[in-house]
Amino acid sequence: MPDVQSLVNDFPDQLRKRKIEGSQATAKQTAELLRSVISQQRVPHTNQAGALIDAVRAVGEQLIAANPVELAVGNIVRRVLHIIREEDLSLATDAIAGLGLSAASDDEDDVERGDHPVLSAAAVAAAARSTLRPPSLQTLLEDIPDSGGVPQTSSSGGESEGKSRSADKGSRGRKLKHDVIEAVNELIREITDCHEEIAEQAVEHIHHNEVILTLGSSRTVLEFLCAAKEKKRSFRVFVAEGAPRYQGHLLAKDLAARGLQTTVITDSAVFAMISRVNMVIVGAHAVMANGGVVAPVGLNMVALAAQRHAVPFVVLAGSHKLCPLYPHNPEVLLNEMRSPSELLDFGEFSDCLDSASGNGSLHVVNPTFDYVPPKLVSLFITDTGGHNPSYMYRLIADYYSADDLVVKRRPTTGS
């Protein structure tokens, strides 16, 4: 059994040193780390969910602070927090339903529960979800402490839930933990499988004799294109090389190896070629709450070119890339500046790069990401299907609870 504390110290370190990069890798590792944190966490008899939430949040803060640019880490932390809240609520509703059943079982919902105790979990979860949902017009008048008070009070909904029904269940702690770990496992599986889920939809989007353009390299895009190829679609792919990391070269190599007609072009040739292209398909680093995309550098240019020629701009993104923040938050506006050595050879340019000696003042800026505004995106393809950019908020409401978006940030700014 690996020591959790050392893992918790180790992972942020790796994030900080950029040893682990890419949203899928970080998302998966975060989920695995949080799973071991949860399994090691001792749960008290009262307020079990609260204890778990606090533990996860404490670790999550460290992780997010280690590399705020890897938005997937924060997404997974929020997802896990949401899972804990949801499981706790569903257990609570189960308990209440059980009590109600023994008392009076004339309500049809209760009868159904009595007949299929396992199947009813879905119904209970649906009921619980309505409590977890962000405030809506419907609940505006109904419950003031829930709808209005939540953003201000520091004790979250989960904690007060835990306090109210405390002492009577001894085994519930283990049950809750078990359920949460089960759900986190499901989340990890989802992150691992998201490529296949997305690739399954490929035939619906790629047609015969089409020309597809992509930039840089993304495993999701690779699998997507290959899935269409396997279904006997014949099409051509233009790959923009994605300077300065030239990952497009790798993608082109992989595609050619799988028998796809592939053409490599320079990034600056995108506009020249776009009129021949039927569809642009790219991967993303993160999808923001307003439907904007944080993507590898150069994609904003591609999106603008696509818009100019009315070419659909399709973004593939697993649900772990869905970020509940708005890109106007200053912490999200952070872009990562990478080493100049990717652009220039140090040996050749060392003279003019050395500003201290006064010989030259050559500066190199090497940003990693672009922000593509939502109006340039035609379609998002996620593991749950194709969505409009303006629909992203809906997915976010499903995956995250409103408490975590705000609560998450407060400790980091306060401490």
Next chain:
Amino acid sequence: MADTLQNPTSPNPKISAYYQTRAEHYGVVTSDWLAQAQAAVAQNPDDNGVSGTQVRVSDPDKPFSVIDEFNSWRKQPDLAEAVAAIRALAAVIRNSQATTMMELEIELKKASDSLKAPFRNCIDSWDTTSISLTAGCDLFMRYVTRTSALEYEDFNSGKSRLIERAEKFGEISYKARKVIAMLAQDFIFDGCTILVHGFSRVVFEVLKLAAQNKKLFRVFCTEGRPDRTGLRLSNELAKLDVPVRLLIDSAVAYSMDEVDMVLVGADGVVESGGIINMMGTYQIALVAHSMNKPVYVAAESYKFARLYPLDQKDLAPALRPIGFGVPIPSKVEVEKSARDYTPPQYLTLLFTDLGVLTPSVVSDELIQLYL
């Protein structure tokens, strides 16, 4: 001084009472606006204190009228129109002789209809076109007919619960402003320039909180003709030591390149996700859109209304008096409409107490509630 402030009070049935009350509360009427507004604000605090705590005692001799009730609530400067409507409906419940839920619902329906469309010949007729009034009535009616809490209770406790909720609604609306102000903080960054139009309590709350959080920003206020609500806002902001520049309404495009974001309130948010707001908002949104500046709307969720205007003239116009300083020949027509409709494609985001929303979410929320 008091009568200059009360300048447009002469009851003219053709003039939208909503804007009349607004002008009374927020407008600066004489040219010596600074002194006046300061005097008015100096008066206001104790004024508010009295009206806020005052409990309306209904006269037992007089027959109860929902319209009177509403009128008395709306006179309070700090109370939103929708809150006044809901308070008035609560008074209907309190005075109701109904013994079943169905009766009560019918009574409420009548009352809310009469609020929404009072008799045409009534001298005291106010704005039948007020959107937040309609939205508030609809929301409360929906709550009464839909709430599951009432199903298993006996009638009287259900009734008192409804009244209690309605009384708390003022609190909800107040809290909503705080939530919105908090949500909007992330969007105001140091060194930004914000263009605002007219006077909106929510927008003021947002800017106030930002100033209290020691954000460094400056504000461009439009003048807000004809009731000059922008002057009032600039006065209030100057008191908070926020740098303010006052623009005449026609200088918006001229100043837009210095602006980082446009922040407006809303009279109502309609189903398309667009907003209905003080005249001039549409034009500002168009200018901002063409210069790629974000347009943010701060609005409480009870302003979401079930309307779908197709164009500017699709709504009954709310009229208000416009003074030009010189006599206008009788042959010259004057456009008196007080508000316009801004379609959703010109809006970037809405800050509401339900969270930060894109315009398309609005219809979703409305469908969830009313379907």
